[in-house]
Amino acid sequence: KQEVTQIPAALSVPEGENLVLNCSFTDSAIYNLQWFRQDPGKGLTSLLLIQSSQREQTSGRLNASLDKSSGRSTLYIAASQPGDSATYLCAVWRNNFNKFYFGSGTKLNVKP
């Protein structure tokens, strides 16, 4: 069974800090990994998707890396801003199971 874990569950940082969010998964037979952002009471917004053959993806101040063999992904946020405050979820698409497995998320608070 695939389990996806995100640590820490919550993180509070001052504005401007660079930060790393972690995601780990137990079964390395994944097709891809996706990072999402969720604002309170809203749906999920896709941030980055990394295919299993890739090592990283970048979008603006966001960089996501994938180490499939060790079952880990990180989301790096550069120069954090209060507008980055949200819950960040990772999800892995497992080969032959046709579904995403979601982590429980990291709630980020960036203080002005």
Place this chain on the structure above:
Amino acid sequence: DVKVTQSSRYLVKRTGEKVFLECVQDMDHENMFWYRQDPGLGLRLIYFSYDVKMKEKGDIPEGYSVSREKKERFSLILESASTNQTSMYLCASSRLAGETQYFGPGTRLLVL
């Protein structure tokens, strides 16, 4: 931009009522998904559909059914609502299985 809309943001229903939640996507996506999100339990897949009139059970299908008569529309039906179905319901779509999922804004359902 992909747009996924859900028929209601908030719903209040009585125990035993039949409840319909509708989801519409405008990008001709093949795949559509229904999730529920609960504190401490994360996102759980209820049902998904790969094509018109096709449906597959997810992790927690009990008490739910779905309908996909047209490609752009995926409906979730609570046959007889119960209090333990109080939750946030999220619809998503993707072009193909395993590709980026795009989420609607969510429906917060309260069953009294």
